[in-house]
Amino acid sequence: MAPSSGDDQQIAQITMLLEEEIRLRKMKEDEVARQVSKQQGLQSQIDQLQKALGRSGKALKMKEEEVSKFMDQLANATQKIAAQHKEKSQSHMKQRVKVIDPDTGRELAPAQAYQEDLIDWRTFCQLQGQECDWEEVTITGPEGMSTMFHDRKSGNRINVAEAIHKGLGTQADLDRYRAGNITIVELATKLSGHSGAKNPDGTPAVEETLPVSGVIVEGTGQRLRIRVAHSRGLLESNAAHRLLQAQAATGGIVDVANGRRLSLQQAAERGLINWSSIAHLSTAQKAYTGFEDPLLSGGRLSVTGALRCGKVTRVDALHFLRHST
Template identity: 30%
Template sequence: MARCVTDPSTGLCLLPLKSKGRKINIDDNMREMFQKTKVTVKYGRFKGRHTTLWDLINSEYLSEEKRQEFFKRFKSRKITIEELTIIIIEIIESKEIKQQEELNFTGLRGEISIVDLLDLQIVDEKIYKSLIDGKMSSTDVMKIDSVRAYLQGTSCVAGLILQPSNKKISIYEAQKIGILTPGTALCLLEAQAATGFIIDPLKNKKLTVEESLRENWKEKLLSAERAVTGYKDPYTGNTISLFQALKKDLIVKDHGIRLLEAQIATGGIIDPVHSHRVPVQVAYQRGYFDEEMNQILSDPDDDTKGFFDPNTKENLTYLQLIERCITDPATKLVLKSTTTNKAGGKYKGATVSIWDLLYSKYITEEKRRELVKQYKSGTITIERFLEILLTIIEQQTTTTTTTTTTTTTITTTSEDKTLKGIRKDVTVSELLESKIIDEKLFKDLNAGNVTVAEVSEMNSVRKYLQGTNSIAGVYLQSTKETLSIYEAKKQNLLTPGTSLILLEAQAATGFVIDPVKNKKLSVEEAAAQGVIGGEWKEKLLSAERAVTGYKDPYTGNTISLFQALKKDLIVKDHGIRLLEAQIATGGIIDPVHSHRVPVQVAYQRGYFDEEMNQILSDPDDDTKGFFDPNTKENLTYLQLIERSFICSILASVFIKSFSSLLHFSRF
């Protein structure tokens, strides 16, 4: 009581508490100002995206304390919105630069971040998280065979070995002494340049063309080296890949095919912008490859076998030539010359060679053969070889010495949890990658702190998985009767054209809706149950592909509505109408992963672009693809939804259905 104060107005005793900081009230005007302030960030997860100051100030880069401080300073007019934007960008970029310095990897001619490796599917979410959380180091990741293959490539034809003397010589030296023709030697050196570096097999060095300079071939090899560093598009000035240069006729077709085949044979197609190789699927997406080229290289004939075996005089592919090579015998001596003092067991404290460890009692014959095979093929480095041996020996000796005390550690691994998407299940990893859930929620889900059902019901998640309200049917005000779109057409309340457009919008945003029975149906199901007529089935199946995906006739890949629109697979006006309906009902649909995606993710995945955003942000009568039967106006789908209402009967029984009905007056 002695610590209380007396309220002067009531005389009551009140215990004073130190405030933990009052949250600043954000009014609508302030929020709108922040949301309208467009921001460009050079680093981090906002890099290259269309974002706002509101997104940044509410991101994980700022602590709650710092966020409230900024709100308070802005509200009291101690800082302008421009100054605040600069400060927040500096905070984000400084944090990201520091992290990227620690998490960059060496590519062919530059560095690449772990974020890019994740985006390119070179590392998976598990490896990415382990690195971010500090459970793995950059060195650990580089030791992963699949990662190293894309960053550094695999083996190429490095030089020649003369039999029976076993003398090693470089390709250029072989040409000088007349063992290889100038043409064959140049082809082999071009393949080296086009796959990363010129190789000096005597000194075991990788060199750029400038470093390995041979004046008479300098220009030709510099040209081939551009398959690694990139070609310049004469029309745009952009750096483009070998295949793109080939398609634009910047290099001779036979020459380009030869270099491209060499890249694929030695680890994968090279992305010259990011300075590493990419998986074939990513190469397709980025336009570094196509189905026609895949067919040429998959079924080579003499015209596309660009390399020559000087022994047999055969035309071969680069891969066939590599298969006829042998691993330099001298490199096997490395197994005896490479030593360590870190081994356990009987070797503890002693300096021993890899050879000794390999043939010790700790390594089985099967494992020995496997490791030697991997090392000979170049799949593992000598450092990785040693690390594997040390790990095996450590496991063996730990097992032997822990006979008296046994400690059991139970590690639970669970499959990636899934949520119900539009037409199939969606993994929580995909939701994280698509920015639908954040890292904290992802971890809570995997830890069991929150259930799949609870996450599915979150508004921010449900709108991407199931969408928001589309126009489900027609509501007759005079009779308070609910009709399906097709039934309204049958009763001549809607014209066939208006009815078809509304049903196409339903099909393109997820399902055809039966508002009377509150059912969501596929087009096939709707036709079978009489919710639509058979005369419209094919048209609606076409619209439904905006959900299930269109087939790219060139690659066979599943592509989105917008991508189909850009490839002229659908009529422009029709495509814009369906795309606008998707956006109005929750977001652009990713047909591969069967859910809607935030706008910035849609930009990244090529499901949207700035031109289309402009068309839909500022619609005119040409792009207002829907019709109000009451007022006879052309409207956007969003405007038409705004004139609809949520059916109270359906909403009271099925509170989660959000079925909107179009007002209609019977005259």
């Protein structure tokens, strides 16, 4: 018996359902395959990242070992440098110059030998030069540029302007150094405070290069101050004034009782000069401390600079320079 039209319709419906189920199953299988492939790709990326981290860890460890090795080398080098510096310092101490006192056989440092008049100033500077290595440097600070003397052996520094302001040297000394008439060793030694000598008995003495500090009365040997000698008629007014000018221009009024240098104020207080003389001697004192520079705040002029600016007469300038050289 042939199938009816109703049976054909049922067969067609069943076929469509089967095809739809096959299509859905295929879609699910494809989705599962995609998910599996994606997971495999992620796992591959994870594996690659783990390998990269492993390589980075090894590289980091190698760098840490290199840094540690470098730090050890740096520590060793620092120790060697410190040891060499200590050895050099000890060697420098061992090589200090000594002066033998021919009368007692004592070993004296150059400064002590100079103070006891066993050596002269030039010899003292030469011996000091063997222990020092001075150089001139320029330092720029908040107040501008300043000249310094630096000892490369000891590290000591001298501010030239401050030393001159303290009376350890003069502007004329600096001018002579600039002109090449004295060495940096001589000027640095003086600015260090080694400018005064002493007698063998330890009392201060007036240096031979200083201007006349007083008058000795012939017959009695009595030493008189310039002011007293003038009051007794032993010195004319002009001569007394010039002698006091020379003292003020080279570091201060000299007290013949002890050889000490005094400022004009101190000299007046001790009766070495009249109070009225301060005004007349102030220009001479500036030849030692420096004249005010009208173009530079806080600056100082030498005698020659002051002469060019009209702050001192030619006659006075020559008089000051004659006693400062």
